Amino acid sequence: MDLGRSSVTVEIGADTWGLGGQRYPYPEKCKDRTLYHWDAEAGRFAPVSRYGDALIKLVPTEWGAPTFEIDGIKMLPTARVSPYEDARRKVELIQPRGKRILDTCGGLGYFAACCLDGGALRIDSFEKNADVIWLRTLNPWSPDHRDPQATQGRLHLTHGDVAECIAELPDAAYDAALHDPPRFGIAGELYSQAFYDQLARVLKPHARLFHYTGTPNKLTSGRDVPREVSARLQRAGFSTEVIGDGVLAIRNRQRPSHRP
Numbered sequence: 001m002d003l004g005r006s007s008v009t010v011e012i013g014a015d016t017w018g019l020g021g022q023r024y025p026y027p028e029k030c031k032d033r034t035l036y037h038w039d040a041e042a043g044r045f046a047p048v049s050r051y052g053d054a055l056i057k058l059v060p061t062e063w064g065a066p067t068f069e070i071d072g073i074k075m076l077p078t079a080r081v082s083p084y085e086d087a088r089r090k091v092e093l094i095q096p097r098g099k100r101i102l103d104t105c106g107g108l109g110y111f112a113a114c115c116l117d118g119g120a121l122r123i124d125s126f127e128k129n130a131d132v133i134w135l136r137t138l139n140p141w142s143p144d145h146r147d148p149q150a151t152q153g154r155l156h157l158t159h160g161d162v163a164e165c166i167a168e169l170p171d172a173a174y175d176a177a178l179h180d181p182p183r184f185g186i187a188g189e190l191y192s193q194a195f196y197d198q199l200a201r202v203l204k205p206h207a208r209l210f211h212y213t214g215t216p217n218k219l220t221s222g223r224d225v226p227r228e229v230s231a232r233l234q235r236a237g238f239s240t241e242v243i244g245d246g247v248l249a250i251r252n253r254q255r256p257s258h259r260p
Contacts, residue, residue: 003064004064025044027045034048048139054070055069065082065083065085075107087111090212091118091178091210094208096118098119099174100174101174102124102202102203103123103124105180108139110142111125111178112125112157115178116151116155122156124158125156127159128161163189169202171202174203177209178209179199193235196232196236200237200255205251205252206250209249209250210249213247236255237252237255237256238251
């Protein structure tokens with residue numbers, strides 16, 4: 001009922017089944033790779049998906065924690081590890097305890113959830129897509145940003161494009177950052193020198209940044225994205241190290257005053 005987060009007992013009947021004193025009809029059919037939620041207004045189970053500018057869909061995994069897709073493109077790694085555990089490993093790289101953290105592309109909120117578990121003081125998270133935020137409300141693995149009590153007031157989610165919103169953030173406001181943008185072909189502005197300069201501005205000296213890049217095949221793509229990202233981050237004032245499927249960067253005490 002909550003994708004493996006807990007166990008419950010349901011009552012099985014011939015035509016309906018029951019949970020928590022409520023009866024539900026059996027779905028007429030279930031599509032593969034599809035999660036369903038109870039639509040009380042329609043009185044039926046409906047897929048956890050929406051179609052606006054693109055098809056946004058919550059997708060089950062063998063690990064319990066779901067991933068999501070935009071027009072069929074999987075947005076989180078799931079082949080070898082749970083997307084939630086993958087987020088936990090990456091959050092550990094920025095050492096979140098006691099820190100104010102910028103989460104640039106919130107997605108399903110797994111980075112934010114792991115920051116909460118890791119003792120972060122505050123997480124400011126941005127998500128551009130309203131339909132992705134809707135997915136979070138139906139995903140038991142996503143932190144409930146609508147309930148300050150559940151997050152102890154530490155998670156603040158903004159519906160907005162971080163590429164634009166970051167200019168309004170104060171200088172040296174954050175102790176660490178997580179940057180998990182869509183792939184370069186979809187959101188090139190989030191890989192730009194201008195955006196990295198803004199990241200350097202809002203981060204304190206010695207702040208840690210994990211930037212997910214993925215591992216595109218250089219032979220087929222013709223690009224070394226982690227190397228390109230590292231070079232731009234260095235020009236913005238970071239020391240960098242490629243780790244796994246991303247770049248770990250540390251904000252230098254002094255930023256370069258002139259960049260070519």
